[in-house]
Amino acid sequence: MKGNSGRELQDLGRDTDNIIYDRGTVRVVALACVIILLAVVVTGSISYFITRNAVVEKLKTRDLVFIIESISAKIDGRIDRAKETSLILAKDPALIQWVAGAETDERLGEYAKTKIDQIARSYDYANSFVVSAVTNHYWAEGSKLMQVMSPADPDAKWFYDALNAGKAVDLNIDYNSGRQDTFVFLNALVGDVSQPIAVTGVGLSLKEIAGEFQRYKFGEKSNLWLVDSRGKIHLSDNLEHNGRYLQDFVPKDVVSQVIGDKAGASSATRVIEYKNVQGETVDLAYQPTKSTDWKVVFQIPRSESIALLGNIKFNTAVTGLITLTLMIFVFFIVSHRIADPLKRALLLTKEMEKQVSERTRELAQKNQEIVDSIDYAKRLQESILATPAELGDVFADYFVLWRPRDIVGGDFYWVKRIDAATSFIALADCTGHGVPGAFMTMAVNTLLNHIVDENYTEPAAILAELNRRVKETLHRNDRGQMTDDGLDIGICRLDQRKRQLSFAGAKICLYINSESQVTVLKGGSKSIGYRRSARNMEFSSQSWQIKSGDKFYLTTDGYVDQNGGEKDYPLGRKRLLQIISGQSREAMSLQGKAFEAALREYMGTEAQRDDITVVGFSLR
Amino acid sequence: MQPLYIDKTKSTPGIHFDPQDAKLRIEGQSYPENAFKFYEPVFAWLDKYLAKVEREVVLEIYFHLPYINTSSSKCMMMLLEKLEDAYAAGTKVVVRWYYDLENDTALECAEEFKEDLTLPFEINPVGEEG
Structure with missing residues (x-):
């Protein structure tokens, strides 16, 4: 028996090793992993959809509105400033005197020309001008006499329109197809509004605002447009879009909705959701500017707005993977550190029980043999x-x-x-x-x-x-005393x-x-x-x-x-x-x-x- | 010399042999499967003790055995014979045998032992749980 015990222990050891990886354990670990994976996927998906809805909601109610409002405000601010500048020029006494004096006063002329030039350069306007109704002279920045206005000249039509409009300051938009640029002129009347002696003002190129537009480049496929009442794009974050029409990029019904919206400049930003020709969902927001009948339009494919959610997806997947790996590791440790000694003890107990029952059986057998033998002896004894x-x-x-x-x-x-x-x-x-x-x-x-x-x-x-x-x-x-x-x-x-x-x-x-x-x-x-x-x-x-x-x-x-x-x-x-x-x-x-x-x-x-x-x- | 103490069990008596006070006690039922095996160390101890016990000392032996089976009684007889031999050789020995009043078997047993011996042998009844 003793000689065998070493081998028995070895067998026992091998059995114990096997038992750690037995089907039950593997099944439990696999089941736990599946459950954890399922939990990660479910919580990930739920949080993804919640986040996506929140992102879309935020996009519609806040981000798009914010972009539109700030661009409108920029444009409006720019135009308002130009208005102010034009009015300052119109009210300059020296300028008024110079124009009224038919530009004869050399000293005043020098001052007025310098002023015009300075304003253009210092305040970053495309141009500044004064056109006299007295002499019909068109003075522009750089002390240049551009032309002499004549009512017969169609290019001078704006001048006469302005003089007759009776508005202290008016806005005139002029698209220059050659330069692919739109100029906004703020024309202010000099002198009495009902009998003006000149029109003065500044012109600003929308391209100057284009820089601002670039900053709102939200995504690869997002677009920010400034469109007029006909749907013509005057300004875009993408220069190639300048001079083209809204319907080139947006379905007709959306175009008509945007252009047809006659609500005042004070109206809130509108957000439309539509599907483009590729079937992608696109969010579009628009708002009229205060100073013009133009509208600021911003559109972005939904896929881009929620692109950041891709990160969340990825992170969730990584988290799930890490959790899973950790759990498997923990299971491994648990099965080794805790389950293994337990199993070993159980195994030993089992082995001992087996040995005990074996011995018991042997003893019972021996006992039975002895009892049988004595039973036979009893027959002998009974025979006497x-x-x-x-x-x-x-x-x-x-x-x-x-x-x-x-x-x-x-x-x-x-x-x-x-x-x-x-x-x-x-x-x-x-x-x-x-x-x-x-x-x-x-x-x-x-x-x-x-x-x-x-x-x-x-x-x-x-x-x-x-x-x-x-x-x-x-x-x-009689050797022994004890019998x-x-x-x-x-x-x-x-x-x-x-x-x-x-x-x-x-x-x-x-x-x-x-x-x-x-x-x-x-x-x-x-x-x-x-x-x-x-x-x-x-x-x-x-x-x-x-x-x-x-x-x-x-x-x-x-x-x-x-x-x-x-x-x-x-x-x-x-x-x-x-x-x-x-x-x-x-x-x-x-x-x-x-x-x-x-x-x-x-x-x-x-x-x-x-x-x-x-x-x-x-x-x- | 070391005293000999053996605890009482259901089928073997308690042995309390103390050389200090020259008193030996055997008390309890005695019906082991193999009585000779049980009493062998008792005999050995007693032989050793009797060999060196001083003449002046009065050795008192207390027995209180409600039941002893046949082979135990043989052993008890062997034990008493050792004392008898010592008594014959001049050692002062007194055997005091106690029995319960209701237990006539124990009394008969004691009387049978006494018949065969010459050493002083008292048979005393004890009361309840004596």
């Missing part, structure tokens, strides 16, 4: 006991209570018929019980048979001879003819219940066959005249020594005598049951202490 036929032949009525403590025992009863009138009955209790006792009974039985066969007829003589022969047989090689075996015995010779019973005993008595009186014929106080039993021990026979109805009992000490009762004392001789005297009238065959019942009642749950035999008989 008097048979019911022999007993029935000798006695008128009888009972035998033979209860070895184990399967076989040291008690045995023996009957021998010598002739028609003479027979023997003996009860012996050999030392020990179980198998050693049984061995003794076999030997004593043989000796007893031999002795009687050799014509020993007196019970006392038979016991004396038995003592001698047992000592001879059992102590032949000392012998027996107690009571033997009766029954003489039917003389109606006489002769008894001799060695520590076994004969109880006689005769006419409701119990008499005890005591045997000798010494056992037979022991080392200290004298080799020439003397026994005496006692005679009893048999009367009709006499009942005889022989019992081994197992019966009186059996513990039980309240104090756990032995049953005792007094109780035995009570049992015997209480049975005066019962048939012997029934008395056996009474002896058994009395014993059972007295011992209660206590175990049987010794072999117990009681033989009761009556004679014919």
Whole structure:
């Protein structure tokens, strides 16, 4: 067994390693991973859609509005400033004086020309001018006399229109296709509004605002346009769009909605959502400017506005992946650090249980073999006991209570018929019980048979001879001090003819219940066959005249020594005598049951202490 | 010399042999499977003790055995014979055997032992739970 234990442990170790990766664990880890993945995907998707909706909502209500409003404000601010500048020029006293004086005053002329030039340059206008209604001279920045106005000239039409408009300051837009630029002129009347002496002002190129437009380049495909009432694009963040029309880029119904919206400049920004020819969703916002009937239009494909959500998608995926990796790692650690020792312990327990049950089975098997062997021995032992036929032949009525403590025992009863009138009955209790006792009974039985066969007829003589022969047989090689075996015995010779019973005993008595009186014929106080039993021990026979109805009992000490009762004392001789005297009238065959019942009642749950035999008989 | 103490079990008596006060006690039921094996160390101790015990000392031996089986009684007899031999050799020995009044088996047993011996042998009843 010892040699194997190392290999067993190794096997155990290998089993343990395998068990960590057993199907159950892998399944649990896989299931947990799937659940976590599912959770990550679900929470990711939900948060993605929530965020997307929030982004779109923000785009529509805030971002687009903000872009449109700030661009409008920029344009309006620019134009308002230009208006102010024009009005300042128109109210300049020196300028008024110079124009009124038909530009004759050299000194004033110098001042006015410098002023015009300065304004253009210092305030970053495309041009600045003063056109006199007195001389019809058109003075521009750089002190240049550009032309002399004439009502016949279509290019001068604006001048006469302005003079007659009666507005202190008016706005005139002029698209120059050659320069692909739109100029906004702010024309202010000089002098009395009803009778102006000149038109002065500044012109600004929309290209100057284009820089601002570039800053609102929101995405690759986003567009910011400034369109007029016909849908013509005057300004775009994309220079190529300048001079083209809104319908070139936007579906017709959207164009008509934008252009057709006649709401005032004060109206709020409108946001439209439409699908372009590619089927993409596009958000479009527009708002009229305050100073002109132009509208600022901004459009952006939805895919671009929510492009940043791509990051969220990516981040969520990465987070999920990291979480998953970490979980797998944790599972690995858990299965190693926690589950492994547990499993090892479980495995060891299992292994031990297996070994225990194996040993138990082995023991049970061994035990069964021994029990079988003893069962067989019991048959042998029973074969030396008097048979019911022999007993029935000798006695008128009888009972035998033979209860070895184990399967076989040291008690045995023996009957021998010598002739028609003479027979023997003996009860012996050999030392020990179980198998050693049984061995003794076999030997004593043989000796007893031999002795009687050799014509020993007196019970006392038979016991004396038995003592001698047992000592001879059992102590032949007396080396060890520790074997000392012998027996107690009571033997009766029954003489039917003389109606006489002769008894001799060695520590076994004969109880006689005769006419409701119990008499005890005591045997000798010494056992037979022991080392200290004298080799020439003397026994005496006692005679009893048999009367009709006499009942005889022989019992081994197992019966009186059996513990039980309240104090756990032995049953005792007094109780035995009570049992015997209480049975005066019962048939012997029934008395056996009474002896058994009395014993059972007295011992209660206590175990049987010794072999117990009681033989009761009556004679014919 | 070391005292000999053996605790009482269900089937073996308690042994309390103390050389200091010259008192030996055996108390309890005695029905072991193998009585000789149980009593062997008791005999050995007693042999050793009797060999060196002083003449003036009165050795008192207390027995209180409610039940002893046949083989135990053989052993008890062997033990008593050792004391008997010592007594014959001049050691002062007193055996005090106690039995419970209701336990006639124990009394019979004591009487049987006493019959075979010459050393002082008292048989005393004890009351409840004596």
